Amino acid sequence: MTAGGRAPVSSSSPALAVNLLDASSLLSSFGAVGVGVVLFAETGLLVGFFLPGDSLLFTAGLLCRPGAHSGPHLVLLEVLAAAVTGTLAGSQCGYALGRRGGRTLLARSRNKRLLEGAGRAEELLGRYGHARAIVLARFVPVVRTVLNPLAGALDVPPRVFGTWQVAGGVAWTAGLVLGGYALGSAVPSVDRCLLPVVGLVVLVSLLPLGVEVLRGRRGRRGAGG
Numbered sequence: 612m613t614a615g616g617r618a619p620v621s622s623s624s625p626a627l628a629v630n631l632l633d634a635s636s637l638l639s640s641f642g643a644v645g646v647g648v649v650l651f652a653e654t655g656l657l658v659g660f661f662l663p664g665d666s667l668l669f670t671a672g673l674l675c676r677p678g679a680h681s682g683p684h685l686v687l688l689e690v691l692a693a694a695v696t697g698t699l700a701g702s703q704c705g706y707a708l709g710r711r712g713g714r715t716l717l718a719r720s721r722n723k724r725l726l727e728g729a730g731r732a733e734e735l736l737g738r739y740g741h742a743r744a745i746v747l748a749r750f751v752p753v754v755r756t757v758l759n760p761l762a763g764a765l766d767v768p769p770r771v772f773g774t775w776q777v778a779g780g781v782a783w784t785a786g787l788v789l790g791g792y793a794l795g796s797a798v799p800s801v802d803r804c805l806l807p808v809v810g811l812v813v814l815v816s817l818l819p820l821g822v823e824v825l826r827g828r829r830g831r832r833g834a835g836g
Contacts, residue, residue, distance in 0.1 A: 634663050634670040643689040646671050647697030650784070653756055655701030655708075660725050660756040668694060668784055672791025687792055694784040698749075702759045702776045709763025728753030732761050741767050746779035755783075 637645045649667055652659030671694070675687040732754045735744035741762070748758040762772050 634667040637663075637667060638671055638674060638685065639683050642683060643671070643685055643693040646690055647693035650694055650697035651701035651704070653701065654698050654759060654780075655704035657705075657725065657756060657760065660722075660728065660753045664755070665752065665787060668787035669791040672788040672793075673795040675788075675792050676795035687788070690788055691785060694788055695781055698780040698784050699777060702780060703773070705756070705759030706763040706767075706769075706772055706776070709760030710766075712764075724753060725757065729757045729761060732758035733765075736762070736765065736767075741771050742775045745772060745775040746782070749779040749783035 637649060641648070646667060649659075649662050650664060653662040653664045671685055671690045672687075674683060674685045675690055731751070732744075732748060735748055735754065735758065738744075739747065745758065745762065745767075748754045759776070
């Protein structure tokens with residue numbers, strides 16, 4: 612005890628700060644529950660557009676692998692359940708907000724990145740139709756945040772949105788988590804070069820959109836010829 616009657620503060624006290632932009636920090640602090648909360652915020656709330664959905668899912672899958680590794684040990688089924696629940700619930704929340712005034716919310720935003728994402732989301736809806744756009748948007752950062760309220764604001768039918776957001780949400784979350792788990796199981800020391808691996812995963816996650824863009828260009832060239 613000090614002279615003032617207070618207990619001294621230990622220098623070994625754990626830090627309470629969490630880096631919301633760092634997947635490893637989020638998982639170390641909150642585990643599988645954090646996956647669900649982050650994905651709900653990223654897909655359901657416009658303020659969550661900056662959150663690291665792709666890297667979080669892949670890193671969570673890596674941390675589910677058996678054996679010793681750096682970082683917390685997570686349970687694969689718990690991570691999958693939290694990821695799917697968070698992203699599907701978030702998407703429905705974003706859609707509901709959009710039906711109540713998504714255009715107004717986006718118009719009030721001054722964030723350039725968010726507004727660019729809204730433009731790309733609207734372009735996807737117009738070019739590929741509701742079903743493919745809703746699925747493809749899952750794989751594009753920022754776009755997956757703004758497409759849900761935009762779909763509500765543009766009066767995409769609830770059944771169409773619900774069906775395809777489930778298909779896209781399950782494919783995106785399960786694909787990245789299981790991809791991380793498989794790679795971690797096959798290459799035990801992969802966590803030593805986590806940043807390059809996660810960067811590669813983010814690029815690979817954009818492949819579905821890239822394929823659709825190439826198809827669209829070929830289709831326009833064929834029509835023009």
